Amino acid sequence: MRDSCESNNRGAFTGRSTAATLLGMADDSMIDDNQETEALAVWQTLSRLRSARPLVHCVTNAVAMDLTANLLLAAGASPVMAHAKEEVEEVASAAAALCINIGTLDGPSAEAMYLAAKAAVESGVPWLLDPVGVGATSFRREIAERLSHLQPSVIRGNASEITALSQETGGGHGVDATIESWDALDAAQDLARKCGTVVAVTGSIDYVTNGHDMTAIANGSEMMGRVTAVGCALSALTAACLAVQEDPMRATVHALVIMGVAGEFAAERAVAPGSFRSALVDAIYLLDEATLVKAVRIG
Numbered sequence: 001m002r003d004s005c006e007s008n009n010r011g012a013f014t015g016r017s018t019a020a021t022l023l024g025m026a027d028d029s030m031i032d033d034n035q036e037t038e039a040l041a042v043w044q045t046l047s048r049l050r051s052a053r054p055l056v057h058c059v060t061n062a063v064a065m066d067l068t069a070n071l072l073l074a075a076g077a078s079p080v081m082a083h084a085k086e087e088v089e090e091v092a093s094a095a096a097a098l099c100i101n102i103g104t105l106d107g108p109s110a111e112a113m114y115l116a117a118k119a120a121v122e123s124g125v126p127w128l129l130d131p132v133g134v135g136a137t138s139f140r141r142e143i144a145e146r147l148s149h150l151q152p153s154v155i156r157g158n159a160s161e162i163t164a165l166s167q168e169t170g171g172g173h174g175v176d177a178t179i180e181s182w183d184a185l186d187a188a189q190d191l192a193r194k195c196g197t198v199v200a201v202t203g204s205i206d207y208v209t210n211g212h213d214m215t216a217i218a219n220g221s222e223m224m225g226r227v228t229a230v231g232c233a234l235s236a237l238t239a240a241c242l243a244v245q246e247d248p249m250r251a252t253v254h255a256l257v258i259m260g261v262a263g264e265f266a267a268e269r270a271v272a273p274g275s276f277r278s279a280l281v282d283a284i285y286l287l288d289e290a291t292l293v294k295a296v297r298i299g
């Protein structure tokens with residue numbers, strides 16, 4: 001972890017020697033030691049997830065529900081999808097973490113989201129906001145802004161979403177990003193400071209900031225952008241990590257590494273997006289310490 005992110009090389013973070021350059025380290029052995037320490041910390045979080053099986057409440061979109069529930073189960077968590085206003089407060093208060101995703105927002109689900117977020121905060125349950133497509137309409141923007149002021153532990157989105165939420169402007173192409181993640185770094189830092197939260201902006205390189213420190217993760221595969229709701233499932237996985245790792249910045253970095261390394265593992269085995277989706281769930285289930293140590297790329 002370092003105080004700020006260098007502006008060069010953001011798009012070319014492709015190997016350990018490049019990671020060393022990004023970190024300003026002359027010696028590759030330094031980066032190798034650092035990567036191994038980070039990998040072991042990620043492994044500890046994943047192992048805790050597998051043994052604790054935390055209940056993760058998801059108020060998420062209709063597109064993402066199936067992949068999200070299956071990916072959480074494969075990771076070791078216990079997902080529950082519940083969005084009726086009559087029950088969300090009870091479920092959120094009993095959960096170990098909550099994920100709120102506005103992907104297929106409507107009036108009743110917006111009301112349920114407020115109730116769930118407020119109940120989580122009152123019960124000390126960490127929660128994550130995924131502001132899907134926030135730049136697309138004024139309805140999404142209004143709801144996402146109101147939710148962002150209810151003390152989420154983490155806000156995770158793609159570059160267009162983080163920029164739109166931070167700058168209160170339009171942006172993006174429906175729910176997909178139209179800019180690169182490194183173009184949203186200032187917006188991510190501003191948003192983190194404004195909301196007093198951790199912000200993750202994902203894409204070909206992922207960045208996590210608390211408004212002061214910034215960590216970059218260069219794991220993942222281009223295939224992840226070819227299957228819908230991988231980001232939504234990642235948000236839920238991040239909520240699951242919040243249940244077993246108290247530091248929200250570390251929990252978020254660990255979730256992004258787990259997903260990124262699993263994405264690389266899956267891409268080696270899948271032929272196209274359909275099989276990649278299944279391979280990704282399998283990879284989350286099969287992920288082991290040795291694979292993490294070999295593949296982690298954190299700067």
Ligand SMILES: Nc1ncnc2c1ncn2[C@@H]1O[C@H](COP(=O)(O)OP(=O)(O)OP(=O)(O)O)[C@@H](O)[C@H]1O
Nearest residue numbers: 158202203204220221222224225228229230231232
């Ligand atoms: N080109 C890429 N190279 C490597 N990893 C990628 C790439 N595109 C996306 N990812 C990974 O895919 C995951 C989802 O990130 P992304 O930014 O695509 O989310 P999203 O736009 O919110 O997705 P969705 O809305 O479809 O759920 C992250 O782990 C990210 O690192």
Ligand SMILES: Cc1ncsc1CCO
Nearest residue numbers: 061063103104132175229
């Ligand atoms: C495609 C889509 N539309 C609303 S939510 C969603 C899932 C990816 O964000």
Ligand SMILES: [Mg+2]
Nearest residue numbers: 132158231232
């Ligand atoms: Mg998304």
